[in-house]
Amino acid sequence: xxxxxxxxxxxxxxxxxxxxxxxxxxxxxxxxxxxxxxxxxxxxxxxxxxxxxxxxxxxxxxxxxxxxxxxxxxxxxxxxxxxxxxxxxxxxxxxxxxxxxxxxxxxxxxxxxxxxxxxxxxxxxxxxxxxxxxxxxxxxxxxxxxxxxx
Amino acid sequence: xxxxxxxxxxxxxxxxxxxxxxxxxxxxxxxxxxxxxxxxxxxxxxxxxxxxxxxxxxxxxxxxxxxxxxxxxxxxxxxxxxxxxxxxxxxxxxxxxxxxxxxxxxxxxxxxxxxxxxxxxxxxxxxxxxxxxxxxxxxxx
Numbered sequence: 001x002x003x004x005x006x007x008x009x010x011x012x013x014x015x016x017x018x019x020x021x022x023x024x025x026x027x028x029x030x031x032x033x034x035x036x037x038x039x040x041x042x043x044x045x046x047x048x049x050x051x052x053x054x055x056x057x058x059x060x061x062x063x064x065x066x067x068x069x070x071x072x073x074x075x076x077x078x079x080x081x082x083x084x085x086x087x088x089x090x091x092x093x094x095x096x097x098x099x100x101x102x103x104x105x106x107x108x109x110x111x112x113x114x115x116x117x118x119x120x121x122x123x124x125x126x127x128x129x130x131x132x133x134x135x136x137x138x139x140x141x142x143x144x145x146x147x148x149x150x
Numbered sequence: 151x152x153x154x155x156x157x158x159x160x161x162x163x164x165x166x167x168x169x170x171x172x173x174x175x176x177x178x179x180x181x182x183x184x185x186x187x188x189x190x191x192x193x194x195x196x197x198x199x200x201x202x203x204x205x206x207x208x209x210x211x212x213x214x215x216x217x218x219x220x221x222x223x224x225x226x227x228x229x230x231x232x233x234x235x236x237x238x239x240x241x242x243x244x245x246x247x248x249x250x251x252x253x254x255x256x257x258x259x260x261x262x263x264x265x266x267x268x269x270x271x272x273x274x275x276x277x278x279x280x281x282x283x284x285x286x287x288x289x290x291x
Contacts, residue, residue, distance in 0.1 A: 012166065012167040012253070012256065012258050012261065013165075013166055013167075013258070014165040014166065014167065015258060015262070017262045018258070018261065018262050018265055021262065021265035021266050021268070021269045022265060024269050024272075024273075025265065025268050025269045025272050028269070028272035028273055028275070028276040029272055031276055031279075032272065032275060032276055032279060035279050035283065102165060103165070106165055107165075108165055108166065108168065111165045111171060112168070112170045112171055112174070115170075115171050115174035115175065115178070116174055118174070118178055119174040119177050119178050119181075122177075122178050122181040122182055122185065123177070123181055125181070125185055126181040126184050126185050129184070129185050129188045129189075130184075130188070132188075132192075133188055133192070136192065
C-alpha cells in the first residue's frame with residue numbers, strides 16, 4: 001500500500017531523453033495505428049466478400065443446409081475482428097497524436113490523455129490475450145477429450 | 151547531444167509524470183507484463199510442440215532427405231521470425247518492469263530506460279509490419 005502511494009504521489013519531470021524516446025515511440029505507433037486502421041477497414045470490407053464466396057461454394061449435400069448460416073457466421077467473425085483491429089488502432093493513434101501535441105505544447109492534460117489512450121490500448125490487448133488463452137486451453141481440452149473418447 | 155541543445159529541450163518540457171500519468175503507467179506496466187508472459191508461454195509451448203512433432207511436416211514424396219531439409223528449413227524460419235518477435239516482447243516486458251521500478255524509486259533514468267525499451271518494441275513491430283506489407287504488395291503485383 002505504502003509502495004503504491006509512493007508510486008503515485010511524487011512528480012517526476014519529463015526530461016529531454018524521455019521526450020526523445022516518447023517522440024520516436026509516437027512516430028512508430030502512429031505508423032502502426034494507421035496500418036492497423038487500413039487493415040481493419042480491408043478486413044471489414046473483405047468479410048462480406050468472404051461470406052458471399054462461402055455461400056456460393058458447392059458443398060456435399062449433407063453440408064448444404066448449414067452453408068448459409070456458416071457464411072453469415074464467418075462474415076460476423078471477420079466483422080468483429082475488423083472492429084477490434086480498428087478500435088485498438090484508434091487508441092494507439094490517439095496516443096501517438098496526443099503525445100506529439102503534448103511534447104510540442106508542453107500541455108500536461110494532453111500528456112495525460114495520451115497515456116490514458118495507451119493504457120486503454122494495452123488493456124484491450126490484454127483482455128484479447130486472456131480470451132485467446134481461454135480459447136486455446138478449451139481447444140486443447142476438447143482435443144484431449146476427443147482423443148480419449150476415440 | 152550537445153549540452154546547450156539538451157538544456158533547451160529540458161527547458162521546453164514542463165510535462166510531469168503527475169499522479170494521473172503515474173497511475174496510467176502503473177496499469178500499463180501490469181498489462182504489458184501480462185501480455186508478454188502470455189506471448190512467451192504460448193510461443194514456447196508452440197515451439198516445443200513443433201520441435202517434438204516432426205511428423206506433422208512430413209511430405210508425400212517419400213524422400214527422407216527432402217523431408218529433413220524441409221523440416222529444418224521450417225524450424226529455422228520459425229526460430230528467426232519467433233526470435234525477432236520474441237525480442238519485441240522482451241522489450242515490452244522490460245518497459246513495464248523498468249517504468250514501474252523507476253516510479254517506485256523516483257529514478258527518471260530507469261523510467262527513461264523503460265521508455266527506450268518501449269521505443270525499441272515499436273521500432274521492431276514497425277519494421278516487421280513494413281516487411282509484411284512489402285511482401286504482401288509484391289505478391290499482388
